[in-house]
Amino acid sequence: MKRRYFIKSLAALLGTLTLGTSESRASDREYNWKMVTSWPKNFPGLGVGAENLANLINSLSNNRLKIKVYGANELIPPLEVFDFVAQGGAEIGHSGAYYWKGKSPACQFFSSVPFGLTSQEMNSWLYYGGGIELWEKLYNNFNLVPRPAGNTGVQMGGWFNKEINSMDDLKGLKMRIPGLGGEVLSKVGGVPITLAGAEIFTALQTGAIDATEWVGPYNDRAFGLHKVAKYYYYPGWHEPGPSIECIINKDSYLQLPDDLKKIVDTACKAVNIDMLSDYSMKNMLALKFLKDSGIEIKEFPSEVLDVLRETSSSVLKELSLHDDISLEIYNSYISFKNKISPWTKISNLSYLKTR
Amino acid sequence: MKRRYFIKSLAALLGTLTLGTSESRASDREYNWKMVTSWPKNFPGLGVGAENLANLINSLSNNRLKIKVYGANELIPPLEVFDFVAQGGAEIGHSGAYYWKGKSPACQFFSSVPFGLTSQEMNSWLYYGGGIELWEKLYNNFNLVPRPAGNTGVQMGGWFNKEINSMDDLKGLKMRIPGLGGEVLSKVGGVPITLAGAEIFTALQTGAIDATEWVGPYNDRAFGLHKVAKYYYYPGWHEPGPSIECIINKDSYLQLPDDLKKIVDTACKAVNIDMLSDYSMKNMLALKFLKDSGIEIKEFPSEVLDVLRETSSSVLKELSLHDDISLEIYNSYISFKNKISPWTKISNLSYLKTR
Numbered sequence: 001m002k003r004r005y006f007i008k009s010l011a012a013l014l015g016t017l018t019l020g021t022s023e024s025r026a027s028d029r030e031y032n033w034k035m036v037t038s039w040p041k042n043f044p045g046l047g048v049g050a051e052n053l054a055n056l057i058n059s060l061s062n063n064r065l066k067i068k069v070y071g072a073n074e075l076i077p078p079l080e081v082f083d084f085v086a087q088g089g090a091e092i093g094h095s096g097a098y099y100w101k102g103k104s105p106a107c108q109f110f111s112s113v114p115f116g117l118t119s120q121e122m123n124s125w126l127y128y129g130g131g132i133e134l135w136e137k138l139y140n141n142f143n144l145v146p147r148p149a150g151n152t153g154v155q156m157g158g159w160f161n162k163e164i165n166s167m168d169d170l171k172g173l174k175m176r177i178p179g180l181g182g183e184v185l186s187k188v189g190g191v192p193i194t195l196a197g198a199e200i201f202t203a204l205q206t207g208a209i210d211a212t213e214w215v216g217p218y219n220d221r222a223f224g225l226h227k228v229a230k231y232y233y234y235p236g237w238h239e240p241g242p243s244i245e246c247i248i249n250k251d252s253y254l255q256l257p258d259d260l261k262k263i264v265d266t267a268c269k270a271v272n273i274d275m276l277s278d279y280s281m282k283n284m285l286a287l288k289f290l291k292d293s294g295i296e297i298k299e300f301p302s303e304v305l306d307v308l309r310e311t312s313s314s315v316l317k318e319l320s321l322h323d324d325i326s327l328e329i330y331n332s333y334i335s336f337k338n339k340i341s342p343w344t345k346i347s348n349l350s351y352l353k354t355r
Numbered sequence: 356m357k358r359r360y361f362i363k364s365l366a367a368l369l370g371t372l373t374l375g376t377s378e379s380r381a382s383d384r385e386y387n388w389k390m391v392t393s394w395p396k397n398f399p400g401l402g403v404g405a406e407n408l409a410n411l412i413n414s415l416s417n418n419r420l421k422i423k424v425y426g427a428n429e430l431i432p433p434l435e436v437f438d439f440v441a442q443g444g445a446e447i448g449h450s451g452a453y454y455w456k457g458k459s460p461a462c463q464f465f466s467s468v469p470f471g472l473t474s475q476e477m478n479s480w481l482y483y484g485g486g487i488e489l490w491e492k493l494y495n496n497f498n499l500v501p502r503p504a505g506n507t508g509v510q511m512g513g514w515f516n517k518e519i520n521s522m523d524d525l526k527g528l529k530m531r532i533p534g535l536g537g538e539v540l541s542k543v544g545g546v547p548i549t550l551a552g553a554e555i556f557t558a559l560q561t562g563a564i565d566a567t568e569w570v571g572p573y574n575d576r577a578f579g580l581h582k583v584a585k586y587y588y589y590p591g592w593h594e595p596g597p598s599i600e601c602i603i604n605k606d607s608y609l610q611l612p613d614d615l616k617k618i619v620d621t622a623c624k625a626v627n628i629d630m631l632s633d634y635s636m637k638n639m640l641a642l643k644f645l646k647d648s649g650i651e652i653k654e655f656p657s658e659v660l661d662v663l664r665e666t667s668s669s670v671l672k673e674l675s676l677h678d679d680i681s682l683e684i685y686n687s688y689i690s691f692k693n694k695i696s697p698w699t700k701i702s703n704l705s706y707l708k709t710r
Contacts, residue, residue, distance in 0.1 A: 270621045280475055340635065
């Protein structure tokens with residue numbers, strides 16, 4: 001055998017093998033993504049959800065899509081997640097849609113609105129009621145693909161250093177309450193104040209604010225709010241089932257092979273149910289702790305809730321007039337809410353009243 | 356170059372390449388699995404969930420794990436799913452744990468028990484409260500790995516041809532109601548009857564039974580129950596948040612590489628939230644249809660619900676005495692229920708009462 005022939009055979013063989021290998025590995029290309037989040041690294045509930053999402057995608061894809069998580073302020077400030085992912089600075093983000101009301105007021109429907117959908121209803125609207133399609137339409141303008149990727153469950157009405165017995169007690173009330181809840185409070189004479197999480201404790205302690213909402217027993221306890229507030233009011237009314245979002249840079253998403261796209265979508269779904277399950281358990285334990293610590297739990301008078309409900313309704317109506325897409329999303333959301341409420345009433349509500 | 360040397364080189368080369376290939380493809384081995392289910396093929400809600408689960412696993416794994424679904428009676432009768440998968444006749448199954456109370460009465464805690472956990476609470480117990488670990492312990496005796504893979508939400512109290520105004524009206528009442536609900540009915544003087552879904556319509560029409568429960572508006576409407584029953588009672592009390600199960604033959608599960616195991620687990624989680632979202636939407640539409648058709652919706656008197664609640668509690672207590680594992684599961688479930696109820700009360704219940 002001639003050396004020339006051997007080399008030719010070897011080249012042919014290697015050629016075949018290389019071709020074979022590159023074909024079988026078309027879907028084996030590795031992607032390394034950065035995830036930016038609006039939460040401190042491993043923040044209870046929310047930050048853990050981001051970490052779980054990244055880990056899940058890594059394992060489902062056998063590390064073909066590898067995601068490294070950056071907590072708030074590690075790469076960018078917490079409220080720059082939207083722009084940073086839209087521009088491709090990171091491929092993926094984990095945050096809350098109500099932070100982006102400056103982009104479009106309609107974003108808020110994809111987290112939670114006052115007297116809106118519960119988590120079960122929200123998932124039904126998003127997955128089966130056309131919600132995700134509208135969300136995609138809205139975020140498409142920003143080069144982003146949105147997915148629900150977590151839920152906190154009903155958030156509490158907040159911590160108060162003043163008892164609320166009538167609408168008069170809300171007049172002039174300085175309360176840390178962002179977003180639509182804040183707008184509603186302002187319309188009924190209160191003074192909504194926006195403060196970052198880390199500033200709340202001191203503001204409540206020094207009397208700079210009279211009241212604050214945060215999340216629920218689990219996160220509230222971690223902030224020590226029970227040490228500086230007299231009352232813990234319920235029920236929550238302004239954020240009944242906040243959906244947490246995963247946003248993906250559209251170009252990055254479209255570059256993925258189909259199975260990796262499906263892996264990202266499915267991991268988001270799994271984290272959606274997982275985070276609510278986690279929160280439910282942790283809230284249950286923290287509530288017991290707070291009660292044992294002597295925290296006094298009260299109810300808003302129904303007169304107050306009636307006014308808050310009506311005001312919320314007109315705030316949402318106003319919001320819908322902002323532009324065409326806001327109206328389209330408002331109509332879909334409100335019509336779904338009106339249709340699902342009778343079902344929720346004779347299923348979940350009737351059962352819980354009975355149990 | 357000598358021929359001998361060439362062959363040796365080639366063999367060495369091929370050896371290396373083969374080794375390299377087999378290593379890189381260790382996880383590329385294909386698995387073909389059969390899924391047996393307790394539902395007719397594509398049965399609304401439940402059968403669609405089984406189909407979605409199989410499709411999702413196929414796409415997430417890029418067809419490395421390929422699952423073909425067999426509806427009830429295609430390979431085996433609906434209630435042989437457990438044994439068939441345990442023995443390896445099929446690798447995976449989709450069913451409901453309460454069907455297996457003959458194996459152990461404790462199985463019923465993993466679907467739904469009267470006055471038990473809601474779907475949100477159930478998921479919290481399963482994923483974060485030690486529920487899945489106990490379920491694995493129970494099913495391990497049968498060579499099965501269980502995963503939650505669907506939820507119907509609160510099921511309705513049923514269809515009645517006789518008004519229920521007091522406990523006396525339950526005496527002698529012939530009602531199609533299987534499982535623990537049936538046991539409770541029997542203890543208060545009723546006559547629980549077990550009928551397959553397909554037989555219910557005629558039995559109710561001919562007066563062979565006075566009442567029946569089935570699932571909820573969506574599935575009930577499909578059965579035409581509104582055409583032969585006078586009243587639709589609520590709230591449901593006997594199946595407040597039925598979890599649907601995926602069971603996997605343990606040997607088959609353990610043979611999977613880690614990423615495919617994770618794919619099966621995660622697909623189950625995704626189908627869990629997906630099925631409840633689907634049911635919520637479809638129930639909402641079907642309820643409207645039923646109301647528009649003039650179906651009269653009533654409530655059980657609270658006196659009746661009080662007795663059913665107390666009786667349910669003692670039926671569960673009795674069940675727990677069957678064996679050690681039943682007691683262990685009962686204790687975990689009931690203690691979780693007692694701890695989470697105050698949280699559900701001031702979050703979901705308070706909010707829904709307010710909205």
